[in-house]
Amino acid sequence: MGIRRSWSEKTFEIINIMVLLGITIAIFYPFYYMLIVSISDNVSVMTNQVKWLPINPSFKAYAAVFKDPLILNGFVNSFVYMVVGTTLNIIMTSLCAYPLSRNDLYGKNLFMKLIVFTMFFSGGLIPLFLLVSNLGLINSIAAVVLPGAISVFNMIIMRSFFQSIPFALTEAAHIDGANDLYVFARIILPLSKPIVATLILFYAVSQWNAFMGPLMFLTEKANYPIQLFVRNIVIEGQTSDIGMAIGATGASAAAEKSIKYAIILAAAAPVIALYPFIIRYFEKGVMVGSVKG
Template structure:
């Protein structure tokens, strides 16, 4: 049996206590929102809700799920997330792979230009004027295209590509594969961890984005569900724009329980997806950081 000193045992205990404290701090907002969403409005206003629902009821969720604009927003969010992730992932790969090659002429210049965009942006008004000039305002493309490439994601993927053995690519070229074939058949299969990591980054970004829609969209039929949530939190509902009304029991839940229920419904898909990609996510981040 391995001997452990008292100081090491004390460190292990302290480590566990700190981790439990961090876990509690992380989970408490979620638990609190969950409890509020299933509690009555009277209990919430009285301040009696903490770790578990009080006067359990489904009124808040009923009020949200009965709104047709909520489902329309959910559909729009799925469209933006799926197609935005595919476009952004494709652009990130075809940008990062050439930059990972030492023999690329002007690679340092391209890399500096990419890094420059991380620190200096064009500004909100010039960006809006550009989107308006090319005719993308009030279209889905205004959400999908401006964020197609993220400099940080490009740098992470480039670093990962640089860590792959060059001998594998050379052997593939000897076997007759061209550069595109090497990328598709050799590089990408070996890059599943970083692809999963970048995919998670991109998809969460598109799923949570509401500001772009607020700026570039005027048609509520194109609004994502996060903008619906924003309007709920700000004290308005998208349903009111379409002339719909809530029943009396749902209206009583509007101040906090409705906000909590809407937040839970928006966050739930991300919470469900994350456990399936956690292995690749941790592996990809670790590999990218070590090789960087």
Template sequence: MEAAPRKASAKVKDGRVFNAINVTLLVIFTLIIIVPIWNVLVMSVSSGPGMAEGGVALWPKGFTLQNYQKVFADESIWRAFFISVSKTVLGAGTHVIFCAMVAYGLSKRNLVGRGFYTKFGVFTMYFGGGMIPMYLLIKSLGLLNNFWVYIIPGLLSYYDVIILMNFFRDVPASLEESAKIDGANDWTVFTRIFLPLSKPALATITLFSGVSQWNDFMTAKMYISDKNLYPLQMKIYEIIVESQTKALDFQGGVDLLVQTSSKGVQLATIVITTVPILMIYPLLQKYFISGMMAGAVKE
């Protein structure tokens, strides 16, 4: 009779130890993520002399907003912000719509040539032409120094198509059959039934595509020389290069005060470019979790 209470007590004790270890690991993991972000924010509001003294870690030295004032005083930063927002919204939106249309067609078993299209799509996931052929292709399409170079090459990702195909296959066939009996065509079925029922997957892909578009730097670096088309990421690159050049102009090496002041401007720009993504993620979080769990549980 005493064995059962002992087993129950042992299970409770093991559960508490397990929870304590989990909480400890999660706290450590959270600190590893938060502390560097906080440090960047702290240094972005620290003065040049304060940063020159060193020791800026968890609290600013010589609190100032001059770094942010310098960033916002540059008119080109607003143009770069507009370009980044435009290409992120338009790029993510068109990417999701295009991938969803392709996935809807490939999810139909009666599609002629479905096997060939599927194999060809998988092939593109593993093999590509390379940087130089891609540049020549972009040039031949007339997309150099063109805003659409941010949008057109990123319209399709077969990885996202596969995710949406699997999601569309889980939609009950009876819904489509009943809609077609009522006179609906494929476009109506796609827009009125499949898309509304696939919000979690669509939101997840939108988030991934949007973050990729927002952080994209290489597209502007390789294909854009017109500064009026620079996104924020390219503007950050410009600020870093210019600040390093100014710091090295001083005779005898790098002037520490100038270097730390320019670093504050760099960090302020990084904070400004990060905030929009941090604001958007909570709005899509519930769909993001549902989309990541889609297909994980089979009933």
């Protein structure tokens, strides 16, 4: 009996491990596949030989991508939008979250209701587009970063964190006559580094990944973030944008494939680089239990 049970136990364990190994490979392999194709030579890409390891690896495709001035400019734009956007996000989110975390704020519930309502109902694409264009923001960085300045979800997470800071820590300062700005800047913020760091990561990722805003509000290629170039080149097949890059590698279908994967991976690279930090903060459990406002 005992032997039989441990037998079925073992079979279960092994099957479970294998199934999850399969799922994990299915999730990860596409990224790996793009990497090996992007650095393999054209002939082996053409004949579909690249499966597990790169063949005659070289970084020609990446060199070609970064030689293209428009695409390089796209990366620079994305980086600028990310830094400016995230800074604005953090400032605006904490300005919003702290007063709303205070129970003694008169009208707090009304503010909260009006803000949470915007999570469930919006005016829609066209009115937003008309608003941004009436404000004269089309083709400016403001059009990219302003409409999403505060994510209500992130604001609620931050507010919950502020609420969890014991009142005893700020009481003394309040009694000594310190005003709320001082308490916020000198006591609350220094205690909130973990949540600020987490939100910086989350906002930075979504700024880098942003697509709808730039698509709607930017019309000049010179202003495009990299995501729009990836969409135009890979999804819409507008090879005119990388005509120069392909020309430089000897216009073949295989070269085009490698270059496309190189662009896709390059556009995902900053997020992949931030990913270990995201996981680390995540494991610290900063987000857990703070979701419900």
